[in-house]
Amino acid sequence: MPPPLEGDDRLITAVITAGWLVALIVLLIMRDHLPAADRWWIWVPAFGTALGIFGLVYVPHLKRSRDRAAARRRAAPPPPGRAAAGRQS
Secondary structure (H helix, E strand, O other), X not given: OOOOOOOOHHHHHHHHHHHHHHHHHXXXXXXXXXXXXXXXXXXXXXXXXXXXXXXXXXXXXXXXXXXXXXXXXXXXXXXXXXXXXXXXX
């Protein structure tokens, strides 16, 4: 089985956020045509856009943090008993 493909997280997040933003704009333009009971739908793409913007900020921070943690694990010697346990499989 081939390894999973890596995607550009920022590009993927930006495209999805743009989709939410387009949906928000469409709903804001059409809000007069929505029944009053259904106007809560405007909040769905509003929150989708907000979460997407948060993702654009947070995902790079998360990836850098994971890279630093992986570098620390590679640099640290294995704890006693771990090397022997790994050879028994």
